[in-house]
Structures are given as structure tokens and as C-alpha cells.
Amino acid sequence: MSTRSLLAFGVLAVSVGALLPAEEAVDLETITRIRDEGLTNSKVMDTVGYLTDVIGPRITGSPQMKQANDWTRDQLQSWGLANAHLEGWRFGRGWSLERATVQMLSPTAATLVAVPRAYTPGTEGPRRGKAIKVKIESEADAEKYRGQLAGRIVLLSDARATRNPDKALFTRYSDKELEDLGRFDIAPSPRPGMPDRETITRRMRLQRFLREFFTAEKALATVEVSPEDGGVVTVGRGGSWVKGENPGVTALVMAAEHYNRIARLLDRQMDVELEADVRSRFYDDDPNAYNTVAEIPGTDRRGEVVMLGAHLDSWHAGTGATDNAAGSAVAMEAVRILQALDLRPRRTIRIALWSGEEEGLLGSRAYVAEHFGARGEPADPRERELPSFLRRETGPITTRPDHARLAAYFNVDNGTGRIRGIYAERNAAVVPIFEAWLRPLADLGATTVTLRHTGGTDHLSFDTIGLPAFQFIQDEADYETRTHHTNLDVYDRLQKGDLMQAAVVLASFVYDAAMRPERLPRRTAPREAPAPAPSPLPREAPTATR
Template sequence: MVLVAGSSVYNGQISPSSKQIEKYPVDQAMVDNIRQEGFDHSELSNTLSYMTDVLGARLTNSNDMHRAQTWATGEMGRIGLANIQIEPFMDYGVSWDNEYFSLHLLEPDYQVMLGYPIAHTPGINGRQKMAVVIADIKTKSDMEKYRGKLRRKAVLSTPPPTIDITRYRKGVQRWTDEELREIAETPTPPRSPRPPRNPDLVTAVERNAFFKKEGVAVILESRSGWLAAVRGFARPGAKIDKWSRKETKIHLPIVAVTPEHYNRMYRILERGLPVKIEIEIRTKVGKVVQKASNVLGEIPGSDLKEELVMLGAHFDTWHASPNASDNTSGVAVMLEAVRILNAVGAKPRRTIRIALWSGEEQGLHGSREYVYKHFGNPDDPEVGIKPGYEKLSAYFNQDYGPGQYRGIYLQGNEGVRQTFTSWMKPFEDLGMTTVSLRGVGSTDHVYFDRVGLPAFQFLQDRVGGTGGHTNLDFYDTLPIEDLKKNAVIMASFVYHAAMTEKQLPRKQK
């Protein structure tokens, strides 16, 4: 074991002395092996291509997801993991798959149009031709203008979006030294408070209920203004426990249309000219409420095998593209990290467990249920503390796009600063330099953190454009070299966390 001497690390706060660093040694020989395996024998691009090209989208509880989860168990077996499991959680809902969709402008001119049905909305019977009308409903009184006029029509239900043409030119945006210093030295910026809701405005749920009552055939919408993209696929007001077959049936089909095509229809209608479309939507809705499931696998530990280090990413996606960046990239990095560890013959003291979550996009359901079941929740007497609570040293997650790791967020846990500073040191040359005390959210480490377990997200470079729940998130725009670095760093962090004498310290309450 080689100790890396401490030095002033660029975190803007504490520069650990070499004495402090020595308490958290780095196994330099292992790091060298991990780097060699991860850079010279990488399987990452092959995994990413298979997942995005062959498996594709993976909406929670869809048939696509079940097929992909079966693949994941096979892949874990190939890597040499043990205790591979598909572990069910909660009565999640009926399955939903979009089997076919087509949309064409027929009048005043023919054009193929691009759109996607929103998840968990029904299909329509056969191929239908229908008139399109604007339904500009912002307030309750607006509804009166449209009463009795929308029957069997497709409605343009949102205002025409403004298109941002710069978005896809950005590519990978590296954090600058100045920005990294800012992240390291300053606390999480406070969220700007939401403006109070105007009670006269109708919600999307109220608007859609009105359309249903009025006999509208299809709701069309376009929200993002991302060039050529459809973005956002959650049905307004959707609650997981309501995804029964009946609940899906009482809604109208909602179709999100790319901004250019949507705006073209809008402008024609504003001229007072008629618009006619042909549309077909076939969805397959399951008959019974099913449980959703996470996929897990392990590298068994040795003398501390009852203790755990976890790494994970959400396996589920929205359904309009393979979602290469969100979060196929995170999943592939985690699989590659455990593959590297097995390939270099790592013999961890603690058990290393990988988790591929589902239900993340609908509200972190998979990771939350897993945390409650295996570790508990000290703040909820009904859940209580489980025996596993004292056994987890740390959880590491990736879900901020496919950009490379530039540092790590301590999630408010000052006690791990020196450890992580030491573990980052061998990757300084890759740009992994920043430790920030900030706590970050919106993904699967959140419930670990909430119940008091050490759980972390890495600080990643931003990749502009195609990600973020769009139909454009494919293999082609992934920065593969960035992701190779992430897998190497992840493997090293997980390995070192599995080897420490003591578990990582938890946050002081």
C-alpha cells in the first residue's frame, strides 16, 4: 500500500496536512490497476451502445423495462457478481407501453409531424382524421369561450413555445477554475421562492378534466421550446398509487409535439384557416397493478462482509428515447466500475453492492422503498431502524448527466472531507479536484441522506442539449471518454470505502 502524501487540495477551505491525509491512505497499486483496466480495456462504450441501441427506453414497469432488467441480471452474471436479484417494491401500477404512434398534417399542406404520447395516457381507436383547434384556457372564465366547441377535436392546449436555437450547440461545458472555486467555497445558493399561485389560473389537471367533459379527442401540447425536441413525459397530476387500469382509462390521450410543428399549426389557426391532422396512438395497458423492482448484485466482502458499500444509478427512463444521458450513462458507469473491480481481482473487506433503481423519474420510488426496507427511517416510528442501518458505510450515485466527475459534494458531511480529498488525489490529473460541502438533491442518494446515511453525488461537468427527458437522448452525443474517467474514479472510491478500518462518519445531527 502506498500512501499519497497530503498536499494543498483545491477546495478553498481546509488544506489537509500530510498527517491528516495519512489516516485515509490510498492504495496506489490498486489505483494503477483500476486505471489500466478502465482506460485500456474499457467495456463502457460497448455497454452504452447495447443499452441505448438494443434495449432502448425503460419506463418503469413497462415491457421494455422488464426485458432490460432481465438483460441487467445477465450482465451482472457475466461480470461475475454474486447475489444477483430483481427485488420488487410497492404496488406501483399497471404496465404501460406505447406500441405505435403517427401524426400527420393533412390540411392545409401535408407534412409528417413529430410527437410522443405522454406516459400513462390512453391510445385512440384506429387511425383518425380530425380538426385541430386552439384552446387557450388560462382561467376558469376562459373555459366558457370553448364550451360546446371542442367535441371530437384535437386541441392545442399550451401557448406556442419560444424556441431556443442555441441549446444544442453547447456540447460539454467544463466548469472553469473560477466556477469550481465558487462551488467549493460557498454554500448551496438558496432557492428562489415560488411566486404565489394565482387562484384564477386553472391547473393542467383542471384544464384536462374540462377537455374530457367537452369530448375532446386528443390533447396536443408543447412546453419546452427545445429545438426539434419533445421534452417532459409525466401526465399532469399523476400519482403512482392511482395507476390502475381504470385511472389510465379516464384520462384523455395527451401528445407532446415538437415546438416547430406545434407552432406551425398554431400560426395557421391564428390566420383563421382550418388545420386537419391524421393521428394514431396505440398503447398497451396492463390488466393488473404490479410491483416495480430494482436490480441488485454484489462483490462479496471478506472479513467485514456483513458491512456494505453501495453504488447505484436509476435504470428507469422516460419512454421517448433510450435516454443515453439520463440515466443510461450512470448505469453503465456503475456496471463498468464493478466490472473493473472484479477484473483487477479486488478483494474488498466490505461487501460492494450495486443497485439499479426504478421509479426514479416518477419520484425516487425505488431507492426510497429500498432504504426504508433495508435500513429504515429513524424519524418514522412505523418504519423504524432496521439491522442494516448500522452496516452501510456509504452510498455513491451518478445522475447529473454524462459529464465527467470534477469533484464530490459532501452533502453537508464535514467528517468525510479529508477522506474524500485523499481518495481524489490520484485523479487530480483527470480534473477531479473539488470538494464542496454543498448538499444536492433530485436523485437516488436523497433518501439515504434523509435517514442519516452517508450518500453522495459527484460534481459533474455539464453536457448541454440532448439530455433531460427528451426524444433526442441517444448514444451519439455521449462523451465516452468522460464516462471512462467516471467509472475509474467510481471503482476507486467504492474500493477504498470497502477497505477502511472504520465506516465513514455520519453527519452530526
């Protein structure tokens, strides 16, 4: 090789080397201490047990949710975290469920498994009525039943076919599945069974109409069939938390096998008499909901913040264990580990436990708007008429000073399964950083970094305005098959070892982000904000802090 060629090669090597990132430094001694504290002195099951068994379901705006806010604030403070407080934001009416029993009285007696939808009224004592089955797919269909529903309990569909399980009820990622997940999906397929935007919009308009229709027709209650089999009841919201809006009549979701029996009896032209006793309550004394916030103060870079969080609210068929007391307990355990080790992070570490996630990421959206920034109102008036989660948010971003000071946000909300890696949210610059952070955790099963985007949870509130926010990859366990929003979402479905592992991974990531010389690199904010969870979002703004 000539001297000129050697010189050119040297220049090329220097140029290429300048483009490659330096090896990410990881403090292995501290990571070892984090592992030891989290795996030998864990308090995660104590925390999640109190949230589920003692407090129970935590619907946004309910007394149980406020109890959870107060308890988590006090617990974080007792561990030594600073500035533990609640931040309020405008929500609307609270709601809670005290009891729900449904009986078939004739042609034979039977106890039925059913749970009311949230934000719907109770029956004001036991109410009896004959069942009637309807099929309403449009406002025009409803007209066929006008004058026939007074005093009746209305089944909203025919019996549905039950299914034999086509996969294991409890699953973990295989090596092959993690390898596939690590490859970027240029044109991801829609999630099976997930309706498109237009279908959701059409259904929501029909639901609003039917709330008014069934109220005007003086129906006692409506009953729909659960989408799951085996006595599993999946339930969320049904009425409205907006004061002044009609919440409709009592709205029940019934176990498929019990619903199908009633439907078949009606198909035999037999009279079926049911009795429902639902005791629910609306709360109008405080229109605010609250996020729990606390900090481990930083040192030389205390003005910059690394955040971690999870949503504390839940639905009510179970006790909100895997969705999402698990994530809240993991986040709390992560900061407990860091505080117990008396680590002195360079950046401030801030934990936030969100309310209003199940209603559409409302609590985290309000917090981000208050502290970091927000997108403007859509220019298209048709978009402004839609709930927030259905809008195509393309407006300009207005930022606050703290927008530049957030180093990263890490979120946990995918059930009880152990962490297997992290979604890099199309940010190629963080991939080698995250890969370095995962190496000392690989023996715990956390190995995969994917550039793919994932949705449906609170990191989106940050991502939509260009902040570096990330959700972890977790084993599904039985989240989609048994527990997600169901009456089986209880403490017994939690996996102790998985939650311990998740807390160690989260604590390690938060510590690494708080200690590195630079904040995590950011990608350009998306032109169109990704859609949050499929739940209606009323308009609200952050308000009080206490």
C-alpha cells in the same frame, strides 16, 4: 521562551493535533490497477449500447424495463458478482409506446414531430380532428370551452417565441467554475425556471382536473409545445400509473417550430385538420416494479456494505442514453473492474440499479424503506394529501438494523459528462477523506469536493434518513441543452472517454470506502428531508423479491 511557555505550547500542539484527522491512507497500487483495467479494457460502451440500442427506452412498469432488469442481473452474474437478483416494490400500471405519428392534413399536408406523454392512452387507430387553441389557467377558464371540444385536437397554448442559443450547446466546467462550486453557498438561489412548491401544487391540481375535463368533453387529444427549440421534444409523464385513476386523453408534446405553425394558422382563422395515430398500452398483469441488485462479498467486515447505484429507468422520446443508461453502465463497469481484478474488499460492495426514479425516486425510496428505515407520515393532513415529492417530511425516522451497517452510497445520474468531483452534502468530516481519494485521480480531471447539497436523484432517498450518500459533480456536456428527457437522448450523444473516466473514479471511491478502517462519518439527519425530483409520487411499499 520560558520552560513554562514551552510546556504550554507542547500541550497546545498535542491538543490541536488530536483534533486534526489523520492522513487518509490510499492504496495507490490498487488504484493504479483500477485505472489500468478501466482505461485499457473498458466494457462500458458495450453495456450502454445494449441498454440503449437493443433494449431502448425503459419506462417503469414497461416490458422494456423488465427486460433491462433481467439483462443487467444476468450480466452482473456473468461477471462473477454474487446474489444477483431483482427486488420488487409496489408501483402500479405499466405503460409502453409502440408508435406515434401526427400529420397535418389541411390547409396543406405536413408531417409533424410529436411524442405522447407517458401513462396516457393511445388513439385506437388513426383519428382525424380539427385543431382548436385554448388557454386554460384555471378550472373557471375551462368552463368557457365546455361543449366545444368533442372530436377536436386541442392545442393548450399560443405559439411561443423561439430563442437563439445564448451559450454553447456542449460545455465543461472551467477551473473558475469548479473553484466557485467548491465554495459553500449559504443562501443558494432557486434554479432558473424552477417553479416553487405552491406553483407545482396548483399546476398538478389543474392537470388532474383537466384529465377529467377533456375526457368528459370527448376531445381526441391535447397538444402542448415543447420547451426546447430546434426540433427537440422534451417529454415525461402526463397521465397516471395508478389503477383506477383517469389517465385522460392522448396527450402529445410537439416540436416548437411545428406547433407554432399550427397556432399561427389558427390565428389566421383558418381550419387546420390533424391526424394522430398513437399506439400505447397499459399493463396491469404485474403491479410491481423492480430494482436490480448484486454484490461483491466482503471479507473481515462483510456485514457492512458500501453501495453504488444509478437509475435504470428512463423516459421514452429517445432511448434514455444520458438519463440514465450512462450512469447505470458506469456503475456496472465499476463493479466489473473490481471483480475483474479479483480484489477482496473488507466490506461487501453492493450495486443497485433503480426503477421509478423518473416518477419521483420511487424505487430507491422503497429499497431504503425496506432495508434501512423511513420517516413517518406527516402530521399535517394537508401534507398527507400531497404526492411524496412535494411533502415537507419532518417526521421521526424509524431505522432498521442495516441502517448502522451502511458505510456509504455513491450515485451517478447527471448525464454523460466526466466526473469532476463530489458533493459532500454538508458533511465536513468527509471532505479531507474525499480529497485524499481524489488525489490519484486528479490527472483525470476529478479534483473538487464541495460541501454543497445537490438534489433531484436517488442519493436523497438515503440522505433523508441520515445515511451517508453522495452524488458526483459531472460536466454538463449537452445534458440540459439537448438530451435531458428529449428525443435526442440517444447513444450518439454519449462520450466514451467520459464514461470510462467516470467508471474509474467510481470504482476507486467504492474500493476506498470498502477498505478504510472505519465507515464514513455521518452527519445528523436533516430535520426536514430535502425534496426529490419534480415528479408525482403515489404511495407504495416494497413487496416481492425475485
